[in-house]
Amino acid sequence: MNHTTNQSVLQTLGWNEHFANLFAPYAEQGYSVGRITLEHKRIYRLLSEHGELLGEVTGKLRYEATGREDYPAVGDWVVITARPEEKKASIHAVLPRKSKFSRKAAGDSVEEQIVAANVDTVFLVNALNNDFNIRRMERYLILAWESGANPVIVLSKADLCDDLEQRIADVESVAIGVPVHVVSAERGEGLEQLAPYLGCGQTVALMGSSGVGKSTLINKLSGAEQQKVNKVREGDDRGRHTTTHRELFQLPDGALMIDTPGMRELQLWEADEGFRGAFDDIEQLAEACRFNDCQHGREPGCAVRAAIEDGSLEKARFDSYLKLQRELAHLARKEDARLAAAEKDKWKKITMQARSKKPKR
CATH class of the missing domain: 2.40.50.140 (Nucleic acid-binding proteins)
Structure with a gap:
């Protein structure tokens, strides 16, 4: 060549x-x-x-x-x-990554698992059926904002939704400034909205729980049976795992797509910027509080509490904000301990290497 x-x-x-x-x-x-x-x-x-x-x-x-x-x-x-x-x-x-979508690896150890690297756009796929979950969407948004890629919300299975306008409003209330597209891959509806993200050489990662329709979406966009599709379980609309590994492949129009296994329990990884991006509305309200260290409890002049009382901020969203904040703080403490141990281990290796190179008398 x-x-x-x-x-x-x-x-x-x-x-x-x-x-x-x-x-x-x-x-x-x-x-x-x-x-x-x-x-x-x-x-x-x-x-x-x-x-x-x-x-x-x-x-x-x-x-x-x-x-x-x-x-x-x-x-x-x-x-x-x-x-x-x-x-x-x-x-x-x-090579240094331009972007990376990370989560905490499964298990008790504190370790980063990189789900996808060098992604331009993350499609956060959520099904418009009984498995629709706003709180889970907030988790995905945190990690998407932290990744350095651009988040885009894809609401799939539109043919199974009776209250589409309300669902879109629910999503827009937590995904502020994020593009939202409604599709029915099964019927081939709305897929043209995704074309601007799928230019030649552009990398898109699909994230979402099992059964949200990622595999069907990929098969429609690629015009081939790239991924096996399983039916959702009877009764609760929850999907079975179809994709069992992460894989990058090319679409006919030249875009690259990374499919990922469904992640029902998405454990956060360190995400300062991502947290602020996902909860920008609450962060901005907090800046208007009378006290800089306001805990949004009973302090006078709390703009966050005022917003909850007048209905402009949903209490469930604020509760989610506090819960995820605690989760990240707990993870940060464990990660600091892990890094200290890794640093100690690294110097131990260097010392042992230096000793082994010393000439024997």
Whole structure:
């Protein structure tokens, strides 16, 4: 492949000047670059100028990693040594991420799990059936704002909704300034509204609980049966897990899409900016309180309490604000302890390495 062809292949995968500048020092050393499309037990499928390759991280990268966040994630651009004849590659480094959608990894440990990286737009998909949940939407919005990507709300299964105007009003009351699009993928209605986000080389991630219609949406947008679709459970409209892993693939119009498994229990990861973005209405009200350290309890001149009393702020939204604030504060305390332990471990490694290199007398 000549250089022009290489660049055009990479551009269809979302490559641009920003990443080219980050990669420049590696290019001088003769390395190639690829984009992660699938991860499975630390084996990675990636697309590159050499086509599709299976990649493994090098021992050096594994040794220097302090946690899961230092390993490649779906959507990442990685520095590789390609072995096209074997359809394999060694992954030496992960280029700095332009955006990343993270959540707390499942389990008791405090660890970041990167759901998708280098995303331009996040489609937050919510079904307009009995599983419609505004509080869950607030969680997704926090992490979407924190990710650095642009959130867009897609209300799916419009054909199952009897009170569409009320649902849209409910969403707009918590997703201030976020575009909201109503679709019925089953009937192919409203999908044209999503076209502006799906330009060639643009990366879109789909987030949402199980059964909200992500797989049906992908199949309609791609014009092919990319993803298996399961019926929702009888009785509560809750979906069964269809997607079991994160995967990046290309749509016919040149956009890249990352599908993710349904996340019913979405545990927050550190999200200062995201929290402010998701609750901008309450944050602005708080600035109008008489006291800077107002706890929005019984203090005089509390603008937040006044808004709840006059009905301009829903009490359930304020309660959600307090709950999520407490959750993030608790996580921050645990994360500080984890980082201190990781730093200690890192210096222990460096000390042991230095000792092993000392000449023996």
